[in-house]
Amino acid sequence: MTSDPNCIFCRIVSGAAPAAIIYDDAKSMAFMDAMPQSIGHALIIPKRHAETIYDIDADEAEMLIDRVRRIAAAIRQSIKPDGLMVAQFNGAAAGQTVGHIHFHLIPRYEGVDLKRHANTLAKPEELAALRDRIRVALKN
Numbered sequence: 274m275t276s277d278p279n280c281i282f283c284r285i286v287s288g289a290a291p292a293a294i295i296y297d298d299a300k301s302m303a304f305m306d307a308m309p310q311s312i313g314h315a316l317i318i319p320k321r322h323a324e325t326i327y328d329i330d331a332d333e334a335e336m337l338i339d340r341v342r343r344i345a346a347a348i349r350q351s352i353k354p355d356g357l358m359v360a361q362f363n364g365a366a367a368g369q370t371v372g373h374i375h376f377h378l379i380p381r382y383e384g385v386d387l388k389r390h391a392n393t394l395a396k397p398e399e400l401a402a403l404r405d406r407i408r409v410a411l412k413n
Contacts, residue, residue, distance in 0.1 A: 277322045282373040286320045293400035295407050296344060300336055303344045305400040306377065310387040313352040313380040313403055317341050324372045325363040341376050343411070351410035352403070354380030 276283045284290035286302055293305035295315060306314040317340045323329045329337070345357055360377040362369035370391045379387065 274320055275322045277373070280322055280371070280373050282316075282318050282371055282375065283322050286318075291397070293397070293404040295347075295404050296340065296411060300333075301340045303340060305395075305404050307394055307400070308391050309379075309395050309400075310377075310390060311354075311380050311382065311385065313348050313354060313378075313407070315344055315348065315378045315407070317344060317376040317378065318373060323374050325369070325374055326361065327363065329374060337374075337376060341378065344407070345378050347407045347410035348378055348380055350413065351406040352380055355383045356381040 276287065278284070281290055285292040285294075285304065292307070294302060295305065296303040300321070301317065301319055303315055303317045306316050317337060319329065319333055319337060321333070323333070326334070341359060345359065348354065348357060358377070358379040358381055360379060361375070363374075368390060381387075
């Protein structure tokens with residue numbers, strides 16, 4: 274499996290960097306965004322290092338969308354947002370801040386503005402509590 278030691282997401286996959294991991298299988302991982310734009314903001318990544326959507330094949334894209342769908346359903350069940358935004362950026366000009374393809378699942382709440390992207394670190398205990406709620410919903 275391709276990995277980049279300078280990539281924070283690859284370091285999370287290897288266990289060298291901490292994360293509130295929601296889901297983990299042989300090919301993918303989901304974890305809470307350390308700098309969430311809203312309560313329950315999660316990220317889905319392939320474990321194999323690939324920088325953008327242009328660097329994955331159709332099978333990997335299909336696998337990632339399946340994980341997006343599954344984690345989105347668990348967020349909906351456990352956190353009960355009013356809506357959910359799915360975002361995926363490719364390249365710095367598009368807003369990508371980590372050079373490892375990832376999908377953002379951003380819960381939306383009526384009357385609540387999003388925080389700025391990649392701006393403020395959340396408290397680890399808050400992320401862990403949200404992770405635990407989402408994990409329970411994944412088992413149902």
